[in-house]
Amino acid sequence: MEGRVVNAMGKQWHVELFGDVCFHCNRVIEGDVVSALNKAWCANCFACTTCNAKLTLKDKFVEIDLKPVCKHCYEKMPDELKRRLAKREREAKDKEKQKKKKPICL
Numbered sequence: 246m247e248g249r250v251v252n253a254m255g256k257q258w259h260v261e262l263f264g265d266v267c268f269h270c271n272r273v274i275e276g277d278v279v280s281a282l283n284k285a286w287c288a289n290c291f292a293c294t295t296c297n298a299k300l301t302l303k304d305k306f307v308e309i310d311l312k313p314v315c316k317h318c319y320e321k322m323p324d325e326l327k328r329r330l331a332k333r334e335r336e337a338k339d340k341e342k343q344k345k346k347k348p349i350c351l
């Protein structure tokens with residue numbers, strides 16, 4: 246847990262007291278929590294950003310700007326964009342590797 250704090254009822258509360266806050270609607274998730282892309286989502290909020298089709302973790306989806314996009318929409322995207330996304334993903338992974346190699350002293 247990263248110790249997020251929310252303001253409610255004039256006080257600050259640690260999110261853990263309530264449960265997960267949905268990345269999409271910023272509300273405390275009641276019911277099923279979908280954990281994807283390192284975020285928590287309400288089962289209802291986890292949907293394709295492009296066509297709004299509801300997604301589950303069983304569906305294939307692609308992460309674009311931290312938002313899920315269904316396989317269908319992804320396939321319709323221009324190759325140029327797909328290439329850029331693939332490149333960015335590679336770069337992000339490389340960065341992660343470098344981070345692990347050289348821990349940053351604070």
Ligand SMILES: [Zn+2]
Pocket residue numbers: 267268269270271272286287289290
């Ligand atoms: Zn939500």
Ligand SMILES: [Zn+2]
Pocket residue numbers: 293294295296297298314315316317318319
């Ligand atoms: Zn879609």
